[in-house]
Amino acid sequence: MAAPDNIIVGSHVWIEDPKLAWIDGEVTRISGKDVHVRTTNGKNVVTNMSQVFPKDTEAPPGGVDDMTKLSYLHEPGVLQNLATRYELNEIYTYTGNILIAVNPFQRLPHLYDTHMMEQYKGAAFGELSPHVFAVADAAYRAMVNEGKSNSILVSGESGAGKTETTKMLMRYLAFLGGRSGVEGRTVEQQVLESNPVLEAFGNAKTVRNNNSSRFGKFVEIQFDKSGRISGAAIRTYLLERSRVCQISDPERNYHCFYLLCAAPAEDKEKYKLGSPKSFHYLNQSKCYELDGVNDAHEYLETRRAMDIVGIGEEEQEAIFRVVAAILHLGNIEFAKGAEIDSSKIKDDKSRFHLDTTAELLRCDPTNLEDALIKRVMVTPEEIITRTLDPENAVSSRDALAKTLYSRLFDWIVEKINVSIGQDPDSKSIIGVLDIYGFESFKCNSFEQFCINFTNEKLQQHFNQHVFKMEQEEYTKEEIDWSYIEFVDNQDVLDLIEKKPGGIISLLDEACMFPKSTHETFAQKLYQTFKNNKRFIKPKLSRTDFTILHYAGEVNYQANQFLDKNKDYVIAEHQAVMTASKCPFVMGLFTPLKEESSKSSKFSSIGARFKLQLQSLMETLSVTEPHYIRCVKPNNVLKPAIFENVNIIQQLRCGGVLEAIRISCAGYPTRRAFYEFLNRFGLLAPEILDENYDDKVACQMILDRKGLKGYQIGKTKVFLRAGQMAELDARRAEVLGNAARIIQRQIRTHIARKEFISLRKAAMELQSYIRGDLLDFN
Ligand SMILES: Nc1ncnc2c1ncn2[C@@H]1O[C@H](COP(=O)(O)OP(=O)(O)OP(=O)(O)O)[C@@H](O)[C@H]1O
Numbered sequence: 001m002a003a004p005d006n007i008i009v010g011s012h013v014w015i016e017d018p019k020l021a022w023i024d025g026e027v028t029r030i031s032g033k034d035v036h037v038r039t040t041n042g043k044n045v046v047t048n049m050s051q052v053f054p055k056d057t058e059a060p061p062g063g064v065d066d067m068t069k070l071s072y073l074h075e076p077g078v079l080q081n082l083a084t085r086y087e088l089n090e091i092y093t094y095t096g097n098i099l100i101a102v103n104p105f106q107r108l109p110h111l112y113d114t115h116m117m118e119q120y121k122g123a124a125f126g127e128l129s130p131h132v133f134a135v136a137d138a139a140y141r142a143m144v145n146e147g148k149s150n151s152i153l154v155s156g157e158s159g160a161g162k163t164e165t166t167k168m169l170m171r172y173l174a175f176l177g178g179r180s181g182v183e184g185r186t187v188e189q190q191v192l193e194s195n196p197v198l199e200a201f202g203n204a205k206t207v208r209n210n211n212s213s214r215f216g217k218f219v220e221i222q223f224d225k226s227g228r229i230s231g232a233a234i235r236t237y238l239l240e241r242s243r244v245c246q247i248s249d250p251e252r253n254y255h256c257f258y259l260l261c262a263a264p265a266e267d268k269e270k271y272k273l274g275s276p277k278s279f280h281y282l283n284q285s286k287c288y289e290l291d292g293v294n295d296a297h298e299y300l301e302t303r304r305a306m307d308i309v310g311i312g313e314e315e316q317e318a319i320f321r322v323v324a325a326i327l328h329l330g331n332i333e334f335a336k337g338a339e340i341d342s343s344k345i346k347d348d349k350s351r352f353h354l355d356t357t358a359e360l361l362r363c364d365p366t367n368l369e370d371a372l373i374k375r376v377m378v379t380p381e382e383i384i385t386r387t388l389d390p391e392n393a394v395s396s397r398d399a400l401a402k403t404l405y406s407r408l409f410d411w412i413v414e415k416i417n418v419s420i421g422q423d424p425d426s427k428s429i430i431g432v433l434d435i436y437g438f439e440s441f442k443c444n445s446f447e448q449f450c451i452n453f454t455n456e457k458l459q460q461h462f463n464q465h466v467f468k469m470e471q472e473e474y475t476k477e478e479i480d481w482s483y484i485e486f487v488d489n490q491d492v493l494d495l496i497e498k499k500p501g502g503i504i505s506l507l508d509e510a511c512m513f514p515k516s517t518h519e520t521f522a523q524k525l526y527q528t529f530k531n532n533k534r535f536i537k538p539k540l541s542r543t544d545f546t547i548l549h550y551a552g553e554v555n556y557q558a559n560q561f562l563d564k565n566k567d568y569v570i571a572e573h574q575a576v577m578t579a580s581k582c583p584f585v586m587g588l589f590t591p592l593k594e595e596s597s598k599s600s601k602f603s604s605i606g607a608r609f610k611l612q613l614q615s616l617m618e619t620l621s622v623t624e625p626h627y628i629r630c631v632k633p634n635n636v637l638k639p640a641i642f643e644n645v646n647i648i649q650q651l652r653c654g655g656v657l658e659a660i661r662i663s664c665a666g667y668p669t670r671r672a673f674y675e676f677l678n679r680f681g682l683l684a685p686e687i688l689d690e691n692y693d694d695k696v697a698c699q700m701i702l703d704r705k706g707l708k709g710y711q712i713g714k715t716k717v718f719l720r721a722g723q724m725a726e727l728d729a730r731r732a733e734v735l736g737n738a739a740r741i742i743q744r745q746i747r748t749h750i751a752r753k754e755f756i757s758l759r760k761a762a763m764e765l766q767s768y769i770r771g772d773l774l775d776f777n
Helices: 076-088 116-119 132-146 163-178 187-202 253-260 263-269 294-309 313-330 348-361 367-372 388-418 446-476 490-497 504-511 517-528 557-566 569-580 583-588 591-595 605-621 645-652 654-663 673-683 685-689 694-704 723-776
Strands: 011-017 021-032 032-037 045-046 092-095 098-102 150-156 216-221 229-235 334-335 343-346 374-378 383-387 430-438 544-549 550-556 624-631 669-672 716-719
Touching: 011 032, 011 045, 011 229, 011 367, 021 076, 021 216, 076 092, 076 098, 076 645, 076 654, 092 654, 098 132, 098 583, 098 654, 116 132, 116 374, 132 150, 132 163, 132 187, 132 430, 132 624, 150 163, 150 446, 150 605, 163 187, 163 216, 163 229, 163 374, 163 624, 187 216, 187 253, 187 294, 187 388, 216 605, 216 645, 229 313, 229 388, 253 263, 263 430, 294 313, 294 544, 313 348, 313 388, 313 583, 334 388, 343 348, 343 388, 348 569, 367 374, 367 388, 367 569, 367 716, 374 569, 383 490, 383 723, 388 569, 388 583, 388 654, 430 446, 430 605, 430 694, 446 490, 446 544, 446 550, 446 557, 446 605, 446 624, 446 654, 490 504, 504 517, 504 557, 517 557, 550 557, 557 605, 569 583, 624 645, 645 654, 673 694, 673 723, 716 723
Parallel strands: 098 624, 150 430, 150 624
Antiparallel strands: 011 021, 021 032, 032 045, 092 098, 216 229, 216 430, 334 343, 374 383, 544 550, 669 716
């Protein structure tokens, strides 16, 4: 971005710093490509010219509310601007049409009260300070005025504030499109109250967020012709199933388990529950309580919210019975049975939990026991019953717990949808997508693979949109944009989802082939993608693979991919549950429509997710998108701490820097003619004297300075990346020369004044002495 002639000795610049990401300083010497910089923390650093970025010394002290107003649009400038604003509690900043929201980690109620909502209502975008309400308002206005569906895509890493942002968006949309004074539960009230219910069953404490949503969510709010909310639908994605049986310290399982353990005594008695410490699914971690959260109170609140969203008393009862049954199920332990590779219920305690599970699920305890420890194989000749060893019995138990829980979650979502109701006549919707951001951990498994696949898809959508917006601006200003390059991530998407031959297809094939192992699957990947630029086989591993995602490299461990991709309910579990005397439990296990109609029995999570994603992308493609990028400023979840390196990484992953890059590939700096003349008129004062039209004057100045490739629009000058800095450097020279002339004049003046007074004094002295001498004679 920085051309060498941007930077001269004395320039204020940004250079990379391992700790702070970027640090500012002043250029003290330039020799060839080497630039010597004295940094503000007192160090002398030599770096390459290409790594040096100009700093805008005239940037407003409080930052700018839209990054595109920055004179130099580059990474350090963006970071500095966000940091300056964050310090002033200005957590929202635009980058063109994208809203960046930095999590304040403290309540800022004045930002979200009714008075604020009133202010944003109908205000033109950009007129007031950046805000989620402004984005929601723009989406709503666009929908009402143009009759087109809109969507708001909220993304960011865990704990960045997506769910909070989504809640604000929904509150504001309910404020705009709600009906006042309607009797009973309104649609918008139900939409808002669906949050606490979903959070109780889909959220958990993780190391990164005390209230982390373990699923993705797309809320579609339907509006009638007059812009009133007339229906809503919630779609959820990829609930984290493994958490039901496996948690690590200091995380927690899903909130609902702890809420139920804190329920009033009669409820606890009914479900035979005790302290969370007594349940295997909860006591794998030492964390039971959340700071500032009272589980007993939350239990009652969740029940109240369930009432509002239309989940009846009996259904609530059944839901919590299943939740309690899962806890008891987890406490069933197995010991080695009499035969080899067989198991039995370990002791009386386990038997108690087995009986309680059966009682709560209203199923037969013996059948449940058999379903947990035996498998029936039907061959053409005979029916063989095989036993499971204790280890496999535990897997069988956990598989049942996971299936029960995910079916329960899906049921709740479906119920909310039915009770809120869809409006079949709705012409336009506003969709709000709250989905997990790009993930890269030490160990990345199938979940990360699906999450990152989602993010690749959304990134493509984002790039295409940002690119389109840029084009629109250029077209409006009637400038040529034909040569702006557009980098696409289609190659990564092909690697993942191409049919046949993509990773998901190969994984499905491996899952269908009984002899496959994670090793054979990995080998197949290595072989197929030997020459793929986006795929790497790590040198020292036989089952890991690396994908070069748009946001960086991620190393995946293939060893659980096959198991995690298989999406079937063990036939024995299915049989016991469908025989339940409780219609609710039985209902959870009725085969899905798609499953019963399919000829092949095989279904995979990956393939199903791919279809879900496809349908989401289709929905999004007919909407006008708006983007909110949430940023988590620190990992200690505390206010006022702004960790540069961490944030830069998120801006990269969230595509903010990519949007900036796209913008830089075109004309990142735009200045209205008068602004340009104000700043650079002094480069050619004679042109200003001539009273030319502003547009002509701008062009003459740019030509005089020998700039190439810029464009003149109808109201603005469009500069290529680095050209603003180049002009600033020339301006600094002119101002420097002027300063030197002024200094010279002043110094001459002072010296002359001194000389004259000295001469005068000398003459006076001389005449005095001479006079004295004369007198003497
Ligand atoms: N605008 C805000 N004002 C005050 N606090 C906020 C705001 N946004 C986020 N927070 C705080 O940050 C925490 C994490 O936010 P949130 O749960 O929305 O993150 P998330 O991005 O949805 O995370 P996950 O992906 O783990 O669900 C919240 O519990 C809240 O304490």
